[in-house]
Amino acid sequence: xxxxxxxxxxxxxxxxxxxxxxxxxxxxxxxxxxxxxxxxxxxxxxxxxxxxxxxxxxxxxxxxxxxxxxxxxxxxxxxxxxxxxxxxxxxxxxxxxxxxxxxxxxxxxxxxxxxxxxxxxxxxxxxxxxxxxxxxxxxxxxxxxxxxxxxxxxxxxxxxxxxxxxxxxxxxxxxxxxxxxxxxxxxxxxxxxxxxxxxxxxxxxxxxxxxxxxxxxxxxxxxxxxxxxxxxxxxxxxxxxxxxxxxxxxxxxxxxxxxxxxxxxxxxxxxxxxxxxxxxxxxxxxxxxxxxxxxxxxxxxxxxxxxxxxxxxxxxxxxxxxxxxxxxxxxxxxxxxxxxxxxxxxxxxxxxxxxxxxxxxxxxxxxxxxxxxxxxxxxxxxxxxxxxxxxxxxxxxxxxxxxxxxxxxxxxxxxxxxxxxxxxxxxxxxxxxxxxxxxxxxxxxxxxxxxxxxxxxxxxxxxxxxxxxxxxxxxxxxxxxxxxxxxxxxxxxx
Amino acid sequence: xxxxxxxxxxxxxxxxxxxxxxxxxxxxxxxxxxxxxxxxxxxxxxxxxxxxxxxxxxxxxxxxxxxxxxxxxxxxxxxxxxxxxxxxxxxxxxxxxxxxxxxxxxxxxxxxxxxxxxxxxxxxxxxxxxxxxxxxxxxxxxxxxxxxxxxxxxxxxxxxxxxxxxxxxxxxxxxxxxxxxxxxxxxxxxxxxxxxxxxxxxxxxxxxxxxxxxxx
Numbered sequence: 001x002x003x004x005x006x007x008x009x010x011x012x013x014x015x016x017x018x019x020x021x022x023x024x025x026x027x028x029x030x031x032x033x034x035x036x037x038x039x040x041x042x043x044x045x046x047x048x049x050x051x052x053x054x055x056x057x058x059x060x061x062x063x064x065x066x067x068x069x070x071x072x073x074x075x076x077x078x079x080x081x082x083x084x085x086x087x088x089x090x091x092x093x094x095x096x097x098x099x100x101x102x103x104x105x106x107x108x109x110x111x112x113x114x115x116x117x118x119x120x121x122x123x124x125x126x127x128x129x130x131x132x133x134x135x136x137x138x139x140x141x142x143x144x145x146x147x148x149x150x151x152x153x154x155x156x157x158x159x160x161x162x163x164x165x166x167x168x169x170x171x172x173x174x175x176x177x178x179x180x181x182x183x184x185x186x187x188x189x190x191x192x193x194x195x196x197x198x199x200x201x202x203x204x205x206x207x208x209x210x211x212x213x214x215x216x217x218x219x220x221x222x223x224x225x226x227x228x229x230x231x232x233x234x235x236x237x238x239x240x241x242x243x244x245x246x247x248x249x250x251x252x253x254x255x256x257x258x259x260x261x262x263x264x265x266x267x268x269x270x271x272x273x274x275x276x277x278x279x280x281x282x283x284x285x286x287x288x289x290x291x292x293x294x295x296x297x298x299x300x301x302x303x304x305x306x307x308x309x310x311x312x313x314x315x316x317x318x319x320x321x322x323x324x325x326x327x328x329x330x331x332x333x334x335x336x337x338x339x340x341x342x343x344x345x346x347x348x349x350x351x352x353x354x355x356x357x358x359x360x361x362x363x364x365x366x367x368x369x370x371x372x373x374x375x376x377x378x379x380x381x382x383x384x385x386x387x388x389x390x391x392x393x394x395x396x397x398x399x400x401x402x403x404x405x406x407x408x409x410x411x412x413x414x415x416x417x418x419x420x421x422x423x424x425x426x427x428x429x430x431x432x433x434x435x436x437x438x439x440x441x442x443x444x445x446x447x448x449x450x451x452x453x454x455x456x457x458x459x460x461x462x463x464x465x466x467x468x469x470x471x472x473x474x475x476x477x478x479x480x481x482x483x484x485x486x487x488x489x490x491x492x493x494x
Numbered sequence: 495x496x497x498x499x500x501x502x503x504x505x506x507x508x509x510x511x512x513x514x515x516x517x518x519x520x521x522x523x524x525x526x527x528x529x530x531x532x533x534x535x536x537x538x539x540x541x542x543x544x545x546x547x548x549x550x551x552x553x554x555x556x557x558x559x560x561x562x563x564x565x566x567x568x569x570x571x572x573x574x575x576x577x578x579x580x581x582x583x584x585x586x587x588x589x590x591x592x593x594x595x596x597x598x599x600x601x602x603x604x605x606x607x608x609x610x611x612x613x614x615x616x617x618x619x620x621x622x623x624x625x626x627x628x629x630x631x632x633x634x635x636x637x638x639x640x641x642x643x644x645x646x647x648x649x650x651x652x653x654x655x656x657x658x659x660x661x662x663x664x665x666x667x668x669x670x671x672x673x674x675x676x677x678x679x680x681x682x683x684x685x686x687x688x689x690x691x692x693x694x695x696x697x698x699x700x701x702x703x704x705x706x707x708x709x710x
Contacts, residue, residue, distance in 0.1 A: 130668030137675040141682055148686070153693045157702040160639065160686055167646060167679050168633065174672065175626070175653050181660040188611055192660055194668070207610065237705040 001048065002056050005039050005066075006121050008032060013114035017107050026081035029110050033070075033077035036117060040070040044477060052197055055128040061485035064333060064478075065260050066124040068340045069253045071466075073117050075459035079348050080113070080245040082455035086355070094152050095358045101152035109149055116142040116249065123257040129177050129194040132261055133170070136225060139254055140166045146249075147242040158234075158241035165234040166225055173221025173261070176214045180268070183210035196264055203271025211269060215278045218265045219285070225258035227312050228319060229289040236296075239308035240360065244351025247304060251311040251347060252340035259318055259336060263489050266322060270490030275325065282323030283413060289316025290420035298427035302360045304350055306431060307343065310386055313424055314339045320417060321401040322489075324408060330486040331400030334474070338393035338467055342385040345463040349375045349382065352456050353435075356448040362431050366440035371448045374457040376436045378464055383432035385467050387425040393470030499539045503617040505532055506655065507597065510628040513648065514593040515586045519576055519640065523567045526644055529625075530559025533651055540614040540658040547666045554670065555654065558677055563647055566684055567640060574691040576640055584635040593628065600624040609659060618658060626652025639690050643683045650676050 012032040019025045043058060044067065050057030058066055084106060091100050103109075119138040126132035140163065148159040177194060183206045184199055185192035193199060199206070224231035239247045262282070269278035293313035300306040314335070321332025352375045357365045368376035385392040388399075398421070405414035440446045474482075509529040516522045534556025537548040584592070597620075604620035613619065629649025633642045657664065690702075 128665075128668070130664065131671070134668065134671035134675055137679070141675065141678050144682055144686075148689070151689070151693075153702075154705060156686070156689055156693055157705055160690065160702060161705075163679075163683060163686065164633065164642060164646070167683075168630070168649065171646075171649055171653055175656060178653070178657050178660050178664075181664065182609065185610065185660070194664075210610075241705070 001039075001043070002058070002125055005036065005043075006118050006125070008036060008039070009114040009118040009121070013111040013118070016110040016114060019107065022084070022106055025107065025110050026084055029113065030074075030077045030081050032114060033074040033117070036121075037070045037074045040066055044481075050127070053195060055131055055195070056122075056125045057127055058125055059127070059485070059488060060481045061260065061263065061333070061489055062124045062127075064337065064481055064485055065256055066121060068256055068337055069117065069120040069124065072249060072252045072340055072344050072463075073120075075344060075463050076245045076248050076348070077113070079248075079351070079456065079459040082453065083243070083245060083351065083355075084109075086450070094150060094154070095354060096360055097152075097154065099152045099154070101150050104145065104149050104151055108145060112142050112145045113246075113249075116146070116254075120253055120257055123260060127196050129180065129196060129199075129264065132264065133174055133177055136173075136222065136257060136261055137167070137170045139257060140170065140225070143246070143250065143254060146246040147238050149243050149246070150241075155241040158237040162234040162238040165231075169221045169224025169231060171221070172224075173218050176217030176219075176221055176265075179210055179214035179217060180265075183207045183214055183272075196268065199268045200271040203268070203273065206268070206272040208272060208274050211272050211274055212277055215265055215269050215274075215281070219262060219278075219281060222258045222261040222265075223285060223319075226255050226262065226319075227258075227289075227315050228285045229292040229312065229316070232289070232292075232312050235312060236305045236308040239311070239347075240302055240304040244304070244347050244354060247307070247350075248344040248347035251307070252344035255311060255315055256336050256340060259315065259322075262319070263322055267489040270325075275490060279323040279325055282319045283410075284323075286316045286318070286320030286323060287413065287416050287420075289313065289319065290417060290424075294420040294423040294427070297424045300427070300431065301362055303353070303362050303365075303431065303435065304347075304360050306362075306428065307346055307350060310424065310428065311339075311343060313420065314343070314386075316420075317398065317401065317417070320413070321404075324401065324404055324410065324413070325490060326404055326408070327486075328401045328404035328408075329489060330482055331397045331404060333482050333485055334400065334470075335394065335397035337478075338397050338470055339386075341463045341467040341470070342382060342392070342394060345378065345460040345467070346382045346386060348460040348463075349378050349457075352450075352452065353379075355450040355456075356452070358449050362435060364441050365435045366438045368436045371440070372452045374461070375452055378457065378460050379432060380436045381464060383429055385464065387428055388421060389425075391468065391471045393467045396471055396474075499536075499615040500617055502532055502535055502539060503615060503621040503655075506621050506651075507617075507624060510625050510648070511590065511593055511597075513628060513632065513644075514589045517582075517586055519571050519638070520568070522641070522644055523564050523571070526567075526647060527560050527564035529648070529651055530563060531556050531561075533559055533654060536655065536658050540618075542614075551666065551669055554673055558673060559647065559651065562677070563680055566680065567644060570684055570687055571640055574640075574688065576638060582636050584631075589631070589635060593624075593631070596627050596631075597624050600627070613659060618655065622652050622656035622658075624652070625649075625655055628652070639683075639687045643680060643687065646683065647676075647680060 122135035144163045181192035227235040293309045296309045321328040388394040534552040537552040541548045600620040600623040632645030
């Protein structure tokens with residue numbers, strides 16, 4: 001079953017590489033994504049029991065992150081098949097810079113997308129920190145070619161930065177894994193392990209100083225991938241230069257995978273009795289990320305960069321929730337789901353804007369509600385969804401986390417977080433409103449380059465609808481999984 | 495075995511120092527090859543005896559880091575006509591001096607970090623720390639994309655050395671997975687170096703600075 005989930009996209013990637021016809025390859029992409037989601041749904045309906053010492057298996061936390069990746073991937077595949085169909089052949093000019101470029105071969109691009117899905121599945125399934133490491137590094141390698149789809153200098157720069165910064169970060173995480181083995185070994189050097197469940201079970205005998213060192217390295221390593229400040233430098237560049245569907249996957253699925261790595265380590269720390277140490281570090285990194293990102297959200301000139309900084313802010317919020325623990329961890333997991341849905345929808349809408357306005361600059365757009373009614377409407381709704389306003393799911397999850405912070409007597413944490421959220425709200429609303437309702441450049445002579453098509457808005461509509469649904473009602477199965485995962489990872493359900 | 499291990503580790507430290515001071519890319523690649531090859535002996539020496547796992551691990555690592563990577567980089571440097579690092583961000587003599595300072599620090603840190611059990615060699619942790627640092631330093635203080643790839647490989651070498659401390663506990667499958675990732679990483683970086691060379695007509699990464707913050 002697990003093998004099917006991982007091998008299906010890998011097999012499809014190989015087929016995609018060999019395929020001649022672009023149209024059939026796009027169908028294969030959507031078909032594989034749908035099949036993957038089907039298998040994931042089967043998993044959710046009757047989760048099989050996992051052997052205690054198995055390296056691979058989906059526990060409740062793994063199922064949640066598998067679900068996010070799978071749902072997003074289907075939406076993005078659908079959108080991507082449409083976008084790829086509209087890509088021009090041969091030489092074309094990049095928006096804003098006018099730099100000439102050609103596209104990377106579509107077969108390689110599709111294959112990398114599918115391999116990325118396989119590696120995300122492997123991350124969610126990993127119950128061994130070594131396997132988790134290998135899978136996370138593999139996600140970096142499979143996504144790097146995706147960012148460089150438009151072969152022009154700026155995307156190349158973003159790809160190089162992404163690859164180097166994340167590879168170095170992940171290398172440090174490997175060192176963290178070694179330290180963890182030292183922490184778990186017996187006095188004669190035998191018995192060191194990286195199996196997560198075993199580490200949690202033997203929590204009390206783990207050596208605290210080595211465990212602390214291991215957590216710091218793993219937090220810095222996976223935090224680089226997750227986009228926590230100050231290791232976030234690759235993130236805005238990669239998100240703004242990548243094709244929008246890739247940005248949607250990076251923000252919605254990839255960052256979460258790194259977050260899962262940090263959560264797993266944190267749960268081991270909690271079992272070893274140093275949960276306060278790791279929790280406080282997570283809170284500090286979370287708050288720094290939120291405040292920093294909020295500052296860059298105000299007056300941001302490039303709307304894809306703005307979405308990227310918003311992702312940094314939400315990753316900070318996730319780290320904060322995980323660090324607070326208890327009910328806040330439940331909130332953080334719920335927020336991971338909500339953020340992914342909304343952010344992926346927004347990036348896909350941003351992709352429609354880039355196609356229609358031929359620019360990523362806020363100042364060059366306007367009256368989106370008139371020119372692209374559905375995209376513009378989604379953009380307007382999206383700003384409330386992403387800033388955590390009711391009735392969207394993000395409101396519920398943010399509220400859960402902040403309430404937990406107050407309940408734990410950490411008012412200052414909640415206050416700093418609230419200020420950052422407030423600044424982000426003002427900064428983002430202003431820009432989003434300008435784009436949706438403000439005047440377009442060039443006055444009466446303005447004409448958009450691409451009319452809105454149904455296939456370009458349906459995936460975003462569906463994801464936004466799911467976020468709204470989660471704000472009104474959380475399905476029982478999801479609630480159970482979230483509560484169980486929060487207990488499993490060191491907190492408890494509400 | 496202890497003596498041999500010590501000799502190998504000292505050789506590794508020497509390659510690090512030489513790497514810090516080498517301006518010719520060809521020399522740096524040769525040094526990296528020597529380091530990668532010598533690295534392959536470590537699993538065997540750390541185990542104390544030649545087990546199947548140590549042999550497989552060491553051989554794969556030696557072939558990859560001592561043979562494949564250097565060949566790849568050498569080929570790339572020939573194709574894109576890069577011979578030497580001109581005007582590094584930190585000069586060669588200062589690099590060496592900083593390196594000596596860090597080496598001292600690594601020994602002090604190694605003496606403080608006492609393993610819960612007997613380490614295969616007292617030099618192991620200082621060597622690993624210093625090699626990892628050398629890799630990081632090369633990534634940060636050199637301009638050529640190719641030198642940065644080299645730095646990444648040296649960083650991985652350092653972490654590989656530190657991993658010898660826990661050689662018993664890491665499952666072979668995971669170790670091979672790590673090597674596969676490093677291989678794929680270097681491969682993708684190598685491809686990107688070609689693209690950087692074509693797009694910018696050079697591979698100085700400090701020219702990659704178009705992406706930065708602009709406000710309204």
